[in-house]
Amino acid sequence: MKLYNFFRSGSSHRLRIALNLKGLDYDYIAVDLRTGEHCGDAFKALNPQGLVPALADGDMVLTQSTAIIEWLEERHPTPPLLPADLQARAHVRALAAIVGCDIHPINNRRILEYLRKQLGCDEAAVNAWCATWISAGFEAYEALLAADKHRGRYSFGDAPTVADVYLIPQVESARRFKVDLAPYPNIVAVDQACAELEAFRLAAPLLQPDAQQ
Numbered sequence: 700m701k702l703y704n705f706f707r708s709g710s711s712h713r714l715r716i717a718l719n720l721k722g723l724d725y726d727y728i729a730v731d732l733r734t735g736e737h738c739g740d741a742f743k744a745l746n747p748q749g750l751v752p753a754l755a756d757g758d759m760v761l762t763q764s765t766a767i768i769e770w771l772e773e774r775h776p777t778p779p780l781l782p783a784d785l786q787a788r789a790h791v792r793a794l795a796a797i798v799g800c801d802i803h804p805i806n807n808r809r810i811l812e813y814l815r816k817q818l819g820c821d822e823a824a825v826n827a828w829c830a831t832w833i834s835a836g837f838e839a840y841e842a843l844l845a846a847d848k849h850r851g852r853y854s855f856g857d858a859p860t861v862a863d864v865y866l867i868p869q870v871e872s873a874r875r876f877k878v879d880l881a882p883y884p885n886i887v888a889v890d891q892a893c894a895e896l897e898a899f900r901l902a903a904p905l906l907q908p909d910a911q912q
Contacts, residue, residue: 700725703745704752705732706907709803710764711752712868717768719898720859721775729909732808765799768861780861791855794843794862798869802836829876837883844885852892859893867893871904
């Protein structure tokens with residue numbers, strides 16, 4: 700498999716975590732968002748949307764991290780990233796959706812570049828924008844963690860799930876945009892638990908080969 704991604708992309712980060720948790724090897728193909736490589740004809744031939752990540756497996760190319768992670772779960776079900784219980788699966792998916800649907804889409808690179816270039820926002824305003832929506836999502840995520848009296852060390856139970864796959868890159872982003880994490884002790888505890896696992900450590904943005912370019 701070939702993973703087309705960018706070291707700082709949150710959706711790329713989550714896919715690296717999922718692949719690592721599944722124990723799957725892949726070739727790391729860097730797509731430099733800083734130079735606009737994702738907008739070029741070569742990459743758009745793979746993904747017409749011009750977004751990372753994309754995962755190539757033979758002649759098949761998958762796009763959209765959510766769809767790719769679901770494909771991984773179905774194609775490689777062990778170890779599972781979703782619990783067996785139907786209600787628990789819905790709960791884990793809802794946690795992941797707080798990040799994947801409500802926080803990340805309005806804080807990703809193309810939105811922030813629009814704020815900077817089209818609307819003339821300075822970095823303080825961009826950081827405030829990000830902090831607003833990260834905090835709103837984290838407040839809900841934190842409340843759901845606090846309400847789960849049988850949670851364990853991770854977002855659900857005692858093994859990492861799709862919820863953690865989504866959460867940890869968002870925590871990384873929160874730190875980059877100087878969001879105060881003190882109001883979210885349960886999220887911080889989950890982040891610390893995940894940091895003990897090699898699958899999460901190896902997926903970290905600054906450890907990727909394109910981080911030093």
